[in-house]
Amino acid sequence: xxxxxxxxxxxxxxxxxxxxxxxxxxxxxxxxxxxxxxxxxxxxxxxxxxxxxxxxxxxxxxxxxxxxxxxxxxxxxxxxxxxxxxxxxxxxxxxxxxxxxxxxxxxxxxxxxxxxxxxxxxxxxx
Numbered sequence: 511x512x513x514x515x516x517x518x519x520x521x522x523x524x525x526x527x528x529x530x531x532x533x534x535x536x537x538x539x540x541x542x543x544x545x546x547x548x549x550x551x552x553x554x555x556x557x558x559x560x561x562x563x564x565x566x567x568x569x570x571x572x573x574x575x576x577x578x579x580x581x582x583x584x585x586x587x588x589x590x591x592x593x594x595x596x597x598x599x600x601x602x603x604x605x606x607x608x609x610x611x612x613x614x615x616x617x618x619x620x621x622x623x624x625x626x627x628x629x630x631x632x633x634x635x636x
Contacts, residue, residue: 515613516540531606532557532564542603544617557604564603565618573610581605
């Protein structure tokens with residue numbers, strides 16, 4: 511069983527291979543919808559990959575499925591798509607299928623540092 515390490519929350523969760531990252535987070539009280547000071551919870555698309563409000567950083571990338579067509583389409587839809595283009599390497603939790611052990615950084619938003627910086631900070635314990 512793969513383990514998801516929610517870095518910011520300090521919580522590790524075991525899931526079945528093939529489980530959705532979104533459902534694993536929500537089932538374990540991990541807040542995904544933090545953009546716009548939590549207002550994104552009211553505009554989220556309920557896991558259809560169309561809104562971009564559940565943006566996360568997942569590492570390593572080879573332990574999850576490749577980006578879906580919804581994620582690729584979402585990169586071009588305002589308001590969050592153009593912002594995601596700045597943060598290459600982010601994923602939408604609702605589109606991620608867990609196949610192995612991963613580290614996940616939630617709360618990635620408009621003012622977040624680049625994914626590489628967040629990952630290096632999480633690994634160094636800062």
